[in-house]
Amino acid sequence: MIEMIHVSKAYEGNPKALFDITLKVEKGQFVYLFGPNGAGKSTLLKLLYAAERPTEGEVRVNGFDLVRLKARKIPSLRRTLGLVFQDLKLLQRRTAQENIAFALEALGAERGEILKKANQALRLVGLERKAQCLPSELSAGEQQRLAVARAIINDPVLLLADEPTGNLSLTASEETIRLFEKINLRGTTVVLATHNEGLVNLWPKEKIVLEQGKLSEGPLPLPVAHS
Amino acid sequence: MNGSFIRQACQNLTQNPWLNAITLGTIALSFLVLGLFLVIFLNTKGLLEEWGSRIRVTAYLSGTVDLNQAMRLGQKVRGLEEVLEVKYRSKEEALKILEEKMPERKEWLRGLPRNPLPASLEVRLKGEYQNSEGVQSLVKKLQGIPGIEDLQYGSDWLGKFSAFMALLKVLGLSLGGLLLLATIIVISNTIRLNIFARREEIEIMRSVGATGLFIRAPFYMEGVLQGLLGAVLALVMLYAFFLLFLARVYEPLKGLLGNFPVQFLSWEQMAAMGLGGVFLGLFGTQVSVGRYLRL
Numbered sequence: 001m002i003e004m005i006h007v008s009k010a011y012e013g014n015p016k017a018l019f020d021i022t023l024k025v026e027k028g029q030f031v032y033l034f035g036p037n038g039a040g041k042s043t044l045l046k047l048l049y050a051a052e053r054p055t056e057g058e059v060r061v062n063g064f065d066l067v068r069l070k071a072r073k074i075p076s077l078r079r080t081l082g083l084v085f086q087d088l089k090l091l092q093r094r095t096a097q098e099n100i101a102f103a104l105e106a107l108g109a110e111r112g113e114i115l116k117k118a119n120q121a122l123r124l125v126g127l128e129r130k131a132q133c134l135p136s137e138l139s140a141g142e143q144q145r146l147a148v149a150r151a152i153i154n155d156p157v158l159l160l161a162d163e164p165t166g167n168l169s170l171t172a173s174e175e176t177i178r179l180f181e182k183i184n185l186r187g188t189t190v191v192l193a194t195h196n197e198g199l200v201n202l203w204p205k206e207k208i209v210l211e212q213g214k215l216s217e218g219p220l221p222l223p224v225a226h227s
Numbered sequence: 228m229n230g231s232f233i234r235q236a237c238q239n240l241t242q243n244p245w246l247n248a249i250t251l252g253t254i255a256l257s258f259l260v261l262g263l264f265l266v267i268f269l270n271t272k273g274l275l276e277e278w279g280s281r282i283r284v285t286a287y288l289s290g291t292v293d294l295n296q297a298m299r300l301g302q303k304v305r306g307l308e309e310v311l312e313v314k315y316r317s318k319e320e321a322l323k324i325l326e327e328k329m330p331e332r333k334e335w336l337r338g339l340p341r342n343p344l345p346a347s348l349e350v351r352l353k354g355e356y357q358n359s360e361g362v363q364s365l366v367k368k369l370q371g372i373p374g375i376e377d378l379q380y381g382s383d384w385l386g387k388f389s390a391f392m393a394l395l396k397v398l399g400l401s402l403g404g405l406l407l408l409a410t411i412i413v414i415s416n417t418i419r420l421n422i423f424a425r426r427e428e429i430e431i432m433r434s435v436g437a438t439g440l441f442i443r444a445p446f447y448m449e450g451v452l453q454g455l456l457g458a459v460l461a462l463v464m465l466y467a468f469f470l471l472f473l474a475r476v477y478e479p480l481k482g483l484l485g486n487f488p489v490q491f492l493s494w495e496q497m498a499a500m501g502l503g504g505v506f507l508g509l510f511g512t513q514v515s516v517g518r519y520l521r522l
Contacts, residue, residue: 078436089431106437154435
């Protein structure tokens with residue numbers, strides 16, 4: 001599913017954003033990517049969805065060799081992924097249903113299919129009654145669930161989430177984790193980046209620990225396991 | 228899929244109505260000025276050609292040339308490459324014409340002891356030589372032919388008019404070039420602002436795996452629509468101005484212009500303007516998409 005071999009990423013001004021990362025995540029796993037702010041979690045996720053290229057090393061995701069992947073092939077990779085961003089990236093002038101539908105429209109899906117799938121996703125995240133609400137009319141937890149619903153609309157095999165509980169209360173965080181578990185149980189591999197130690201301890205899973213761009217603890221080798 | 232591109236492009240256009248109205252206005256204004264130059268240029272050229280077709284070179288023959296020699300001269304002149312037609316006018320015909328032109332002096336003219344007017348050859352030029360250069364070239368050749376005493380041709384105005392046309396052309400092209408450049412900048416800027424306004428949507432589209440074509444196409448469509456609409460708007464305004472000109476300026480001055488029929492742009496020229504709009508729209512979009520929408 002995910003394989004990183006001796007991966008390093010350097011930026012101008014930050015020569016060791018990631019340094020010599022080797023890890024493997026198997027199909028069906030639920031893994032925390034854990035570490036303090038600035039540890040390189042977002043950079044690592046960006047490497048996984050080809051928003052960045054590694055300076056060194058090999059990265060393979062869902063069968064795609066991301067070092068050699070041509071730019072025009074990136075959309076094919078992304079269609080196998082679900083992405084939940086830290087800032088959610090919800091369209092504020094569109095309703096919850098339209099936000100989800102937008103992702104399918106962007107993939108050129110049929111109108112009838114778009115509506116059907118959007119409603120299914122809203123049901124899965126428990127927002128079917130808020131379908132016509134704008135994001136600003138939703139609570140922080142609901143907004144987060146909406147972002148998750150949009151990420152899974154295309155039935156991804158791998159879900160990457162960057163700090164999805166960052167701004168949430170404990171209750172909302174639990175709801176979000178339960179939602180990710182539900183998605184994971186459907187067979188989707190989940191990698192969830194977080195700096196929240198409490199969260200990792202409260203709902204323990206496999207974890208990859210990053211500190212100052214280096215791997216300090218990781219699931220290599222790992223059994224395929226569900227919580 | 229194409230329908231959705233057009234829908235998206237229309238949404239972009241209506242999302243920021245003021246910005247797009249200003250863009251459309253600028254494109255229309257540029258095309259209007261270009262169109263005005265084109266209409267003025269084409270009509271002036273037409274008028275010049277019309278006047279040029281009336282150009283005659285009159286070669287006055289010396290008194291010693293008899294009818295036979297005049298006929299041979301006529302044949303020789305007809306053989307020149309600039310010449311379309313040569314007409315011999317005898318001394319008697321010349322006097323008759325003068326009498327018709329000056330009826331009050333008819334008796335006086337008839338009372339002259341001998342006819343003072345020379346016989347002449349009236350030379351008409353071929354279409355491509357009906358200009359200042361053509362006349363000059365013919366005159367040079369005629370001047371060297373024995374038996375031709377004097378030449379009359381009124382092509383001075385033609386030279387000045389040709390110079391004016393050249394000036395008009397240069398002015399039109401320079402101004403047109405500047406306006407087209409401004410149009411490209413305005414379109415490109417509008418597209419840039421629309422890319423900025425839709426940056427979140429673009430990010431989402433990228434994240435879910437929308438293709439580059441799918442993301443870029445609405446912007447190109449928007450540029451094309453702006454260019455085309457701007458050109459069409461300009462043509463409508465131009466036609467309105469043209470009708471106004473016909474009613475207020477042309478009709479009163481029709482006689483002065485020798486009843487020369489003023490023409491609007493042809494269908495082909497209008498289509499070319501529309502295509503120009505499409506091209507400018509595409510080019511303006513490419514400038515911004517290339518710089519700000521790297522996928």
